[in-house]
Amino acid sequence: MSAKIEAHGLQKEFVDEETGRRVLALEEMDLAVADGEFLCLLGPSGCGKSTFLLIVAGLETATQGRVTLDGRAIGGPGPDRGVLFQQLALFPWRTAIDNVAFGLEMQGRPRADCRARAASFLKLVGLEGFERAFPHEMSGGMQQRVAIARLLAHEPEVLLMDEPFGALDAQTRLQMAEELTRIWQQARKTVLFVTHSVDEAIYLGDRVAVMSPRPGRIKAITEIPLPRPRDVAGEEFNALRRLLLRQIGEEAAAPEEKRP
Amino acid sequence: MERARRHRLRHSFRGLIVPVLFLIAWEAGARLWLAKAILIPPPSAVIRTLWALLRDGTLEEHTISSILRVLSGFAISLLFALPLGLVMGWNRVAHELFDTTVQIFRPIPGTAWVPAAILLFGIGDRPALFLIFMGTIWPILLSTIHGVRNINKHFIWAALTMGADRRRLFTKVVFPAALPSIFTGCRVGMGVAWTFVVVAELIAVRTGLGYMIMEARLIVRPDIVFAGMIAIGVVGLGLDWLARTAMRRFLRWQKGLVLE
Numbered sequence: 001m002s003a004k005i006e007a008h009g010l011q012k013e014f015v016d017e018e019t020g021r022r023v024l025a026l027e028e029m030d031l032a033v034a035d036g037e038f039l040c041l042l043g044p045s046g047c048g049k050s051t052f053l054l055i056v057a058g059l060e061t062a063t064q065g066r067v068t069l070d071g072r073a074i075g076g077p078g079p080d081r082g083v084l085f086q087q088l089a090l091f092p093w094r095t096a097i098d099n100v101a102f103g104l105e106m107q108g109r110p111r112a113d114c115r116a117r118a119a120s121f122l123k124l125v126g127l128e129g130f131e132r133a134f135p136h137e138m139s140g141g142m143q144q145r146v147a148i149a150r151l152l153a154h155e156p157e158v159l160l161m162d163e164p165f166g167a168l169d170a171q172t173r174l175q176m177a178e179e180l181t182r183i184w185q186q187a188r189k190t191v192l193f194v195t196h197s198v199d200e201a202i203y204l205g206d207r208v209a210v211m212s213p214r215p216g217r218i219k220a221i222t223e224i225p226l227p228r229p230r231d232v233a234g235e236e237f238n239a240l241r242r243l244l245l246r247q248i249g250e251e252a253a254a255p256e257e258k259r260p
Numbered sequence: 261m262e263r264a265r266r267h268r269l270r271h272s273f274r275g276l277i278v279p280v281l282f283l284i285a286w287e288a289g290a291r292l293w294l295a296k297a298i299l300i301p302p303p304s305a306v307i308r309t310l311w312a313l314l315r316d317g318t319l320e321e322h323t324i325s326s327i328l329r330v331l332s333g334f335a336i337s338l339l340f341a342l343p344l345g346l347v348m349g350w351n352r353v354a355h356e357l358f359d360t361t362v363q364i365f366r367p368i369p370g371t372a373w374v375p376a377a378i379l380l381f382g383i384g385d386r387p388a389l390f391l392i393f394m395g396t397i398w399p400i401l402l403s404t405i406h407g408v409r410n411i412n413k414h415f416i417w418a419a420l421t422m423g424a425d426r427r428r429l430f431t432k433v434v435f436p437a438a439l440p441s442i443f444t445g446c447r448v449g450m451g452v453a454w455t456f457v458v459v460a461e462l463i464a465v466r467t468g469l470g471y472m473i474m475e476a477r478l479i480v481r482p483d484i485v486f487a488g489m490i491a492i493g494v495v496g497l498g499l500d501w502l503a504r505t506a507m508r509r510f511l512r513w514q515k516g517l518v519l520e
Contacts, residue, residue, distance in 0.1 A: 059417050079423030089414035093436040093513045102432075103422035134513045154422060 004158060004190040005033040005056055010065035011215075012051050025051045027215035029065070038184060038191040040205035042198065042244065048216030049194045053160050056192060057083045069158065079103060082156035084164045088147040090135040096122060096146045097131035103154030121149040124183065141172040148180070152187065161193045165200065174232075177203050181228055198244050202237060203230050210247045220247045301483040309483040310490060318472070319487075323495055326468040329385065330457045330499070333392025334450060340393075341400035341449075342442070348401075349408025350434060362401065370395030370456055374463060388460035395456040396449040403445025407438030440514055447503040454496045469495070 010029040015022050025048040033039045041049045054060040055067055058077040067074050090099050100118035122131060125145035135143055165173045177200060195201050201208045205224050212219045226236055283303050290302035313319040347354045373394045377387035411434055419433045461470025469492050476484035
């Protein structure tokens with residue numbers, strides 16, 4: 001498989017406008033995500049994994065280095081890369097169906113077509129009958145489903161997910177992970193999934209890339225050869241869990257840099 | 261249910277104690293010092309006058325003329341403040357261009373414009389409308405700017421990754437996101453407009469509730485003065501109710517998101 005997303009020698013430095021302090025979020029980061037691959041980016045909070053995702057999305061620019069999508073440099077945000085934020089960013093003034101239809105409307109499709117398509121994606125995430133509900137009328141898990149439907153509806157080639165299940169309770173979280181696996185197996189998109197949960201990463205990913213704390217770079221990449229759906233209590237799962245925890249643990253044990 | 265209603269009844273009953281005592285004291289005071297009753301009529305006389313004014317149509321005439329004046333002044337304000345506020349909130353250059361001017365004029369209280377209004381426009385409806393305009397433009401303008409500038413960046417990001425161009429980003433995301441703040445500004449503006457219509461009518465025109473109470477003072481009809489004040493209060497309450505209802509109608513989606 002060819003690389004869908006490729007990062008080379010990526011560096012990102014943030015400069016605090018008031019104090020002039022510089023913080024290095026990413027340094028010498030290399031990563032390649034294959035076409036159709038589900039790659040989980042695992043690391044402690046503040047390691048720059050979200051920053052990397054934003055750079056791939058085109059919402060942030062790298063200070064140095066190069067990121068390509070299908071071999072072309074990324075110039076800005078575009079509908080070929082859908083993003084699912086932890087904050088979800090559902091539009092509160094739009095009903096569930098109109099939220100899902102947003103990306104389709106931007107493509108200039110006829111209104112009826114947008115609605116029909118949006119309805120089918122709501123059905124896909126199990127929200128049939130909630131088309132006209134506003135986000136604030138729904139539970140966290142339901143909002144999550146709407147956000148996933150909205151992410152998929154305009155058919156981006158790449159899905160970028162930034163700890164999308166972080167705000168959910170453990171049970172809903174597992175349920176959403178199951179559902180995402182099911183949807184991904186149907187759609188076979190390239191997925192970059194950022195998380196700090198070891199279990200989530202093993203459950204979801206084809207490969208898990210562990211990042212070191214600030215400045216972030218890829219420290220280790222582990223293949224997850226288990227068949228889906230995966231048994232979180234299985235022996236192999238546990239072995240992988242131990243392995244990844246050790247990979248992270250070595251980093252956590254290292255003296256942590258002073259935070260700004 | 262039943263208990264809640266009893267609780268509410270008791271609550272509103274308690275709220276009535278002080279006003280009723282006040283009315284009794286006023287009535288008694290006015291009757292005990294009869295000489296003074298010429299200048300401060302008892303509430304019973306005020307109510308009688310109010311009723312008489314209603315029956316011969318004087319009150320309706322003045323009320324309608326005041327309301328029309330408020331609505332036209334408010335509409336002129338909105339016509340200026342809304343586009344200007346949206347542009348100033350959205351475009352940095354526009355903000356830099358107009359902000360200083362806004363900061364210079366905004367601290368001048370609307371009432372300070374009274375002499376200038378008469379100098380500029382003489383007597384009649386035009387100075388009245390000008391005064392309402394000068395009073396109402398600031399709350400609408402500032403809350404519009406605030407609404408646009410404080411939009412959640414994740415809404416913008418989400419829209420950009422779904423393929424929104426700059427124009428649709430503005431019309432489909434920024435504008436609706438700013439609406440709650442715009443409406444709040446309009447509601448405050450409506451209250452200010454009602455204050456200024458009365459001020460304007462005390463000075464510059466020959467119709468309206470403000471004019472009615474000012475003239476009643478000249479012909480020594482304190483009962484009309486007080487009756488007019490009651491009418492002004494009631495209409496002010498009505499206008500606020502109107503603004504609130506419009507807000508609830510148009511912003512159904514934010515029910516439960518904000519404190520009333």
